[in-house]
Amino acid sequence: MHADIVFTGGTVRTGDTDARCHEALAVTDGRISAVGAEALALRGPRTAVVDLEGGALLPAFGDGHAHPVLGGLGLRGVPVRECASVEEIVDAVRRWAETHPEAEWITGDGFDPWLAPHGLFDARWLDAAVPHRPVLLRTSDHHTAWVNSEALRRAGYTAAGADPAGGQIVRRDGGDQPLGTLREFGALNPVLSLVPTPSRAAHVDALREAAARFAAAGVTWVQDALVTPDLVDVWITAATTGPGLPVRADLCFLLEPGGWRERIERFTSDRERIESAAPGLLTARSVKFFADGVIEAGTAALLEPYTDCPHSHGMATWAPAELAEAVVAVDALGFRPHVHAIGDGAVRSALDAIEKADRTNGARDRRPVIAHAELIDPADLPRFKALGVIANLQPLWAQCDPLMTKLILPRIGEERGRRQYQIGSLLASDARVAFGSDWPVTAHEPLRGIATAVTRQTPEGTPEGGWLPEERIDTATACAAYSAGCAHQAFEEKDWGALRPGMRADLVHLAADPVTTAPAELAHLPVLGTWLAGRRTHEAGISTPSRAARG
Template identity: 30%
Template sequence: MVADIVVKGNIFTSDPKALYAEAFAVKDGRFIYVGDADGVETYIGEETRVITPGRQTIFSGIGEGHAHVCETTSQIFEVDIAAYKVSNIAGYQEEIRKFVEAHPDRKIIHGRGFLNGVFPNGMATKEYLDEISTDIALVMTSEDGHSMWCNSKALELCKLTKDTPDIKDGVIGRDADGTPNGAFRETAMSYLNPVKAKYSVEDYKEAILHYQKLALSYGIHNVFEPMSSGEQWQRKIQAYKELIEEDKLKVFTLVGSYIEPDEDWKEKFEKIKKLNETVGSERLSFQAVKMFVDGVVEGHTAWLKEEYADAPGDTCECLWKPDDLKELCATTQKAGYVNHIHAIGDAANSLSLDAYQFANDQTGVEDNRNTITHVQLISQEDYERFARLHVIAAANPYWHYRQPFYYEELEVRYLGRERADNEYPMKSFLKAGAVLTEASDWPVSVPCNPFRGLEYAVTRQPLGDAETLPLNPKERLTVEEMLQVMTINGAYQVKKEKTTGSIEVGKDADFVIVDRDLFTVDPHTLHETKVVGNYEKGKLIYAEDCK
């Protein structure tokens, strides 16, 4: 058989039976040979295209385990505070002021990317935004998406006063007299719904395509999108449907729609199930659901087994009633849906595992690709449970270093040094035999460049920095381990491992060529890696061809 394409070089297959190869051959979009350079010669004919990238590394397409694709709207239509690399209040004010001046007709300005740790007591308050304007509403979302910061005009438009009641599982920052101070966290952010950004179907289509362009440039072939509910949900769904109809969606996307603890989850799940009846595409699936079990450490809303270091007696609370969460997971799993849970605290992770164990027991299905994302704090006994229950840990290596304005200012302060120094495991999951994937949580992490994630996972230090003390170095991965996490494990998470995720005979010829030998370069330069060729089923889908 004569191949359409033959590639010779530094090939990492992600196939545990043979992790490395010297060459592979592609015919009709699939791998027909993977092995040594001599063996591929019989597949070369007059029409065969031979690619020889030298020591540049070749590996399978990358999986993104958790990215808020539709929230790319914040990068296009809002003040992208994070993009300006400022980390002080004056810098935030300057960038927001510039955006206000550049958009004089807007009555509400939205933005994203501020860090709570920049502000006194970790709380962004209205006075800083009032210095910019009190005539128009200014509404900013934190980098992690779990806090909002607004000015006095926004409070006025939302009719929020000292008589506004507190809300379950949320935090309203208040002045001494009880007046809201412009800081809102978790469920309390719903009070700002009247001034939150509202986008059209066309806006969301533009956002999805913007993300897709970035993803392809980074070698990403599949993505899990946790999709927020609320009034915008249907518009996001419609945007995906139209892109499928227009044949513009190129990255496989598994959408997990939110189910909130305060809504009728049975009714919501019925709506979600109907979506799959209207979409038939190899590029898109709505066969997943997403739940929050807790909040975040920096918001003092992560659910812990032991009290916060700065607040004796406070462990926060679970967002779900345990029995309701268990019943929901069993119901969705019985219907063949993937469950995807946000869990930060050790108590939240343990309950999530309890819910998945209940679902497995009730359905008799073990390999459902149930996932827990973020996994910041894990009890030692729970690593084995991840493996035994076939639960995927979708970690976020982009955060796995001593981040300024997070580590000392918030994590050490709230958790204490010991817990902070043992946060964000990765290696422990692999040692226990669990499946580990990687995720950017875009646009929490900007850019969503997996080679930055690769370097963080390998060094656990700031990018390009070999001097700073690493965070929890016993959790470092090797490049080889992380490439498997990025490729075959990513495909497994979205149920695509039988057709992609590794370079094996019979699988789709999805592969990426990068500009360096990932195994021999200084690990502190891994973030500089560039994709020079991204192929799907043997066809170039990004970058100039590799000679």
């Protein structure tokens, strides 16, 4: 039998722990049929031969925590992501509003939260550009919004009002008047609910655009870490109509406090509907919990008070006892808890909840996930391994950038600052680690995250030697966290995440071998091709569909 595809002319890295390399790989019926000399022997007259051109073939990447629909929708609206100052943002808002007089709301997504002192943004700055239509801009972390006065008025946020549950309306110094900065979803959601909802077709279009971007980055599997009921049919439609999707995905149902017992009743039926509609492409095995917010906004839940606010431990989204009860409930239904936990207090609450599920429902291979785990108390670090918890980390965050120096470090101090993003320590403890991007919070390209995990430096190469260099890891380990680590998170490690005969041909072709590439160059290593079960989903030089091209 001849192979359908043979890859040759470069280095084939299997992704196994022994870092074996081969000169060729063969694919038959979407599966790896041979590696090395045996692969070359499977060439036949109808075999497609892919020349690696001196580059490397690796297991395709996964992304264990991302928001494809949200990110795709965020590509619309005011382009504020690249703005480098408040003035640039205001100018971008003014220009966009002038060219879109039909838009009832002016929205934008992804600006840097450190651009204003202490992360505090004033509604009056936006009023100067757009006084009569509401403006809503979200920071890159999506836990803070900057709105103008008209948006505050429509939401009913006044000096007389109290903060909503689970949110904060930042007030002006010396008074009760809302400033224009809203923190956490309790404060954001009443405003977001006023923004006209894009059509189903727009959602599907946004998802397809996002999926194409992931494929172009070498990704073949994504964990959508926040799926609300309205997004179920978006994923099903995108997966089952038109060209389909170039990535597989596991959908993670959002569960929030208040009425959660009633809401989980539909999770099982939604799971069955999703998996029967797109078998082999979509799964729905996870439930998402927000245990807290983020340190830069002062809303991450800490064990000890904030350095710059000694009376505050942050904002726990769930009471610890109720979080444990809810985790036990979804675990009993066969779902995996996927908990956003940034502060060390939230990490402990998440670990306690998972431990209670294990005691209550019995031991099994449940693979719970704690996402981000930015700050871990030393007493809790060994619990990841003990409880079988996967630490899904965002390696691109492990750098001393302006977010860290201007907002995070002043709020937690030096000692806690040195306990952030303990990638090396978690791996040394034999805990399971998988990488993700949290896109659109930060860039979705795995190679950028790999570069940061290896160097612990900013793109400019600072600081020399890396930030917290003891937490650096080598390139092969970082690549594995994006492949084998994500495959384990997906319960699919026997099917992908390594290049062995019989495994699915989820592959990425890089222009050079990342293991022998200088760490400073990893972020810029071109992705030349991506294959999902032997089907090419990306080819360098062929642009992915864009909003402009589709009209």
